[in-house]
Amino acid sequence: MLIVVACVFFVFLLQVIAPRLLPSIARTVAIPFWKTESFVVTKFDRFFGYFRTKGSLMSENNLFRLELEDAHNRLLALEILEKENIELKEMIGRKLERTELSTFVLARPPRTVYDTFVLDVGKNGNVKAGDKVLVSGTIWLGEIRETYGDSSLAKLLSSPGEKRELLVARTNTPVTIVGAGNGNFRAEIPRGVSVNIGDVLVPPGLKEMVVAKIYDIELNPEDSFQKIYARAPINIQTLISVDVDINNVLKIDDKILQATSKATTSKNTKK
C-alpha cells in the first residue's frame, strides 16, 4: 500500500518539477507504434479490398459518383459565397489569410482518454499552442495545447467540461456549450429562445466555421430551460488527417459575442 502512495506522490512531484518530461518520453516511445499501426492498417485495408465482388464495388462507385456530382454543384455556389464573404470581411478590415497545415492523426478517441488528438506535426512544423485544428477548413474541432518536436497534442472542443461561447447561426443566439466527450456537446438555454434540430453552432465572428450541429432538444414542461444536444458534423473516431491553422488568423471576436448577447437580451425583453 505504501508503495502505491509513494509512486503517486513521486509522479505528482515530477509533474511539478518537470511537467513535460514524462509526456516527451512517452511520445518518443509511442510514435513508432502508432506509425507502424497506420502502415499495417492501410496495407490490410487494401488486402481486404481484393475480396470484394465487382457488383458491390460498382454499386458503391455509382453512389459515390452521384454524391460527388451533388457536392460539385453545391461547391459552385459555395465558392462564390466564400469569395463574397472574404471581400465583405476585407471591406470591414478583417483580412483572412489562412495557412493550413495538413497533419496526420496518430491517435484519436476512443484510444485517447481525455478527448485529445495526437498529431504528427509539432514545433518543427511551426505548430504552436493555441493553433486551431480544423477539418476541411470549415469544421473547427479543437486547439493545439502542447507541442513537442515532431508531434503535438490537440484538445477537442468536446472534451468533457470544456466550456465555450458560440452562436446559433440561424438566429445569432449566444449559447454556452459544454463538452460531453467524443464530439458531443450539451447546452442549456431559456425556453423562449428559438432553436431547431439541425441548427448549426458557430463561433462568434467566424460564421464560416462550424463547431456542432444540434441533433436533439429536450423540453421539460416544469423546467424554464431547454436542453440542447449537439455533435460535431463529422465522426472524429474515423478521422485520418486534420488541418492546423498555423497563422492562427481565425480569432474569435469577443466584441461581436457581447454585441449579439446584448441584442438578443433586449429583443427578449421587448417581447
Next chain:
Amino acid sequence: MIDNNSLIRIIIFVVLFCFLNLLPWWLVSVFLLAVVMYYDQYYELLFFGVWLDALYAVPDRFSISGHSFLLASAAVLIIVFFIKKRLLWYSR
C-alpha cells in the same frame, strides 16, 4: 537466471504495453483488471496509468485533472488488495 513465473510476467507486461499504445483504453482496462486480479500486487498497473496520462492528457503543473488514470490505477490496486483478502477462492 529468471524463473518461469517472472518471465511470463515480463512477457505479459510487454504485451499489455503494446496493447496500451494500440488499443482503445477501455479494452486494455479489461485486460489489466484481469491481470491485477491474477497477480499478487501488480504494481506495473501504476506504470500503465502514468503512461496513459503522459500520452493523452494535457500536462498541467498544479492540476490533478490530467492524472485520472494514475489515480484510478492506485485506487484499483488498493481496492483489489482488500477484496483479495475476502475472497474464499483466492488462495495466494
